[in-house]
Amino acid sequence: MTDPVLDVKGLKTYFFTDDGQVPAVDGIDFHVKEGEILGIVGESGCGKSVTSLSVMGLLPSPPGKVVDGKILYNGEDITYASESRMRQIRGNDIAMIFQEPMTSLNPVFTIGSQLIEAIRIHRKCSKKQARARAIDLLKLVGLPRADELVDEFPHQLSGGMRQRVMIAMAMACDPKVLIADEPTTALDVTIQAQILDLMLKLNRETKTAIIIITHDLGVVAQMCQRLVVMYAGKVVEEGTVKDIYNNPKHPYTKGLIQSVPDMREKKQRLYSIKGSVPKPGSIKKGCQFAPRCEYVMTDCLEQEPQLTGNEHLVRCLLYRE
Amino acid sequence: MLSYATRRVLMLIPVLFGMSLIVFSIIRLIPGDPAQTILGTKATQEAIQSLHHALGLDKPWFVQYVSYLKDLLTGDFGTSIRTNAPISQEIWPHLAATMELSFVAMIIAIFFGINAGIISAWKQNSIFDFTAMVIALIGVSMPVFWLGLLEQWGFSLELHWLPSIGRDNIRNAVNPITHFFLIDTLLQGRFDQFWVVIKHLILPSVALATIPMAIIARMTRSSMLEVMRSDYIRTARAKGQRMFWIVYKHSLKNAFIPILTVIGLQTGLLLGGAILTETIFGWPGIGRYVYNAIQYRDYPVIQSGILVIAFFFVMINLIVDILYAVFDPRIKYR
Numbered sequence: 001m002t003d004p005v006l007d008v009k010g011l012k013t014y015f016f017t018d019d020g021q022v023p024a025v026d027g028i029d030f031h032v033k034e035g036e037i038l039g040i041v042g043e044s045g046c047g048k049s050v051t052s053l054s055v056m057g058l059l060p061s062p063p064g065k066v067v068d069g070k071i072l073y074n075g076e077d078i079t080y081a082s083e084s085r086m087r088q089i090r091g092n093d094i095a096m097i098f099q100e101p102m103t104s105l106n107p108v109f110t111i112g113s114q115l116i117e118a119i120r121i122h123r124k125c126s127k128k129q130a131r132a133r134a135i136d137l138l139k140l141v142g143l144p145r146a147d148e149l150v151d152e153f154p155h156q157l158s159g160g161m162r163q164r165v166m167i168a169m170a171m172a173c174d175p176k177v178l179i180a181d182e183p184t185t186a187l188d189v190t191i192q193a194q195i196l197d198l199m200l201k202l203n204r205e206t207k208t209a210i211i212i213i214t215h216d217l218g219v220v221a222q223m224c225q226r227l228v229v230m231y232a233g234k235v236v237e238e239g240t241v242k243d244i245y246n247n248p249k250h251p252y253t254k255g256l257i258q259s260v261p262d263m264r265e266k267k268q269r270l271y272s273i274k275g276s277v278p279k280p281g282s283i284k285k286g287c288q289f290a291p292r293c294e295y296v297m298t299d300c301l302e303q304e305p306q307l308t309g310n311e312h313l314v315r316c317l318l319y320r321e
Numbered sequence: 322m323l324s325y326a327t328r329r330v331l332m333l334i335p336v337l338f339g340m341s342l343i344v345f346s347i348i349r350l351i352p353g354d355p356a357q358t359i360l361g362t363k364a365t366q367e368a369i370q371s372l373h374h375a376l377g378l379d380k381p382w383f384v385q386y387v388s389y390l391k392d393l394l395t396g397d398f399g400t401s402i403r404t405n406a407p408i409s410q411e412i413w414p415h416l417a418a419t420m421e422l423s424f425v426a427m428i429i430a431i432f433f434g435i436n437a438g439i440i441s442a443w444k445q446n447s448i449f450d451f452t453a454m455v456i457a458l459i460g461v462s463m464p465v466f467w468l469g470l471l472e473q474w475g476f477s478l479e480l481h482w483l484p485s486i487g488r489d490n491i492r493n494a495v496n497p498i499t500h501f502f503l504i505d506t507l508l509q510g511r512f513d514q515f516w517v518v519i520k521h522l523i524l525p526s527v528a529l530a531t532i533p534m535a536i537i538a539r540m541t542r543s544s545m546l547e548v549m550r551s552d553y554i555r556t557a558r559a560k561g562q563r564m565f566w567i568v569y570k571h572s573l574k575n576a577f578i579p580i581l582t583v584i585g586l587q588t589g590l591l592l593g594g595a596i597l598t599e600t601i602f603g604w605p606g607i608g609r610y611v612y613n614a615i616q617y618r619d620y621p622v623i624q625s626g627i628l629v630i631a632f633f634f635v636m637i638n639l640i641v642d643i644l645y646a647v648f649d650p651r652i653k654y655r
């Protein structure tokens with residue numbers, strides 16, 4: 001057993017807004033080991049992006065603030081690390097790909113200069129060497145005409161190409177951990193598959209641990225070894241992808257798996273979980289999922305369930321000892 | 322890009338043509354008679370009439386206009402009614418004086434305005450931000466002539482630090498070559514005079530810089546705030562880039578287009594001759610030149626002066642338009 005490269009323990013990130021505090025992330029635990037791919041799934045608004053921004057130290061602050069918990073990188077507590085320490089870590093140790101490929105590149109600088117910058121922040125090398133490396137990176141992520149592309153501007157590239165550039169940029173300094181926040185949601189299906197293949201290939205070749213954030217269970221099945229299911233700022237189920245798919249325990253996870261369209265059976269209507277994610281902090285007592293749960297019991301409205309189990313953990317009163 | 326510039330310059334021709342016609346007509350609508358002004362109120366009717374004839378003012382207006390245009394095309398701006406000197410020679414020293422003053426004022430306004438705006442945006446809601454924006458608000462609402470008088474009172478009359486009037490020391494006047502005194506004194510190796518010229522520039526240029534500086538600072542702040550919220554700034558931070566470079570490189574270049582626009586507009590306004598400032602500081606600039614001409618009903622001078630000012634105004638606009646493409650690669654001119 002190797003130690004995890006990234007270990008998040010009991011992370012709580014709140015937003016302090018004019019309308020009161022919003023517990024966007026309310027006690028999250030997860031970890032990744034070297035070479036592993038971890039999936040984090042959950043509905044829109046359940047706190048996935050806020051979790052990854054907390055890890056990177058890039059929360060919009062104010063109003064966002066980590067109020068509790070620990071973020072350990074290789075055993076080092078970086079939760080409240082200084083800005084200068086975080087600068088060393090960002091890009092070099094932990095890199096991130098964002099949800100919005102169209103707007104994540106600076107429109108007024110060439111692709112090359114943005115890649116060269118990413119390289120030269122952390123590596124001592126000449127502009128020329130960095131440029132050569134930039135071209136290599138563009139080739140690595142499978143972009144055609146890499147030596148012309150370095151001198152082009154983001155607006156000359158399609159969304160898929162831009163996301164590849166973002167991946168190249170994230171891989172520039174061989175990070176130990178790559179956080180990919182819905183890397184393919186904004187792209188069409190064929191490009192999606194290509195981007196995912198690319199990340200899989202990079203993971204095998206460089207042993208980079210990858211955290212894929214998504215709401216697409218198909219992506220998880222294809223890419224990940226382990227899975228964390230989030231609901232309303234909390235982890236509700238965690239385990240290997242195999243265990244969870246074969247034997248989903250939490251009613252929310254069951255619902256998610258049932259709502260994946262299956263090509264083989266033609267159902268008349270797709271299953272969907274009734275209701276929608278509650279506004280963070282609106283449910284004060286009991287299980288956050290209770291109002292939407294098919295198996296809801298009287299206790300669920302009163303008692304807050306804990307995450308229990310060994311390898312396959314679940315936060316649900318159905319499984320209390 | 323080059324062909325775009327050429328086309329824009331060619332487009333100036335009809336614009337200037339129209340300008341000249343408008344200026345020509347408006348001036349003739351102003352009540353008053355140059356012959357009367359020249360000869361005084363006691364002049365006889367005959368004297369006035371013969372002067373009218375000599376000046377060509379007795380011909381129909383379109384004949385006057387056509388002959389004026391014909392001269393213009395050959396580079397002849399005509400002769401000043403008041404001084405009888407060719408305007409093309411007379412106008413340049415005034416123009417150079419205004420350009421020098423405007424240039425220095427804009428350097429001050431741009432440097433302090435942009436930096437104040439950047440730091441305000443970077444440290445949003447800090448004491449610096451608050452103070453800078455209050456000062457900027459005062460700056461835009463402060464009458465320039467009043468600020469000029471205040472400066473003269475404080476720095477000349479009370480402290481005797483700086484001269485309050487003119488471009489140079491009359492008893493040790495600069496020998497003009499280009500009429501840009503900063504350049505002329507250097508060309509002649511007169512560093513003592515160079516220093517004197519700088520001292521003369523300080524008060525009027527600071528007065529003139531106040532409003533543009535305040536406007537630039539406010540525009541920079543709001544434009545930077547908008548840019549600094551964007552996704553690509555987050556990307557730059559995720560790379561581990563320093564805040565200084567994120568602000569001065571990544572954000573500023575993106576935020577620059579609206580800033581450039583106000584810089585262009587403000588420069589144009591200054592070149593148009595800040596008559597009040599030039600009057601208070603006894604600055605022999607184009608604004609005062611035209612203003613005096615208006616008082617004398619010196620039609621040729623008014624026409625040429627306004628035309629030259631209009632020309633620079635359009636030229637600055639052209640330069641700004643071309644600079645847009647330098648700052649934003651998505652803007653392409655064909």
Ligand SMILES: Nc1ncnc2c1ncn2[C@@H]1O[C@H](COP(=O)(O)OP(=O)(O)OP(=O)(O)O)[C@@H](O)[C@H]1O
Nearest residue numbers: 015022024043044045046047048049050051060280
């Ligand atoms: N700047 C902010 N101010 C206040 N609340 C915020 C802010 N950013 C996020 N939140 C809150 O945090 C919650 C989680 O947001 P987050 O962006 O992490 O969702 P997500 O899981 O990434 O959703 P999606 O799948 O749509 O990307 C949201 O419900 C939102 O109300």
Ligand SMILES: [Mg+2]
Nearest residue numbers: 048049099181
């Ligand atoms: Mg998100």
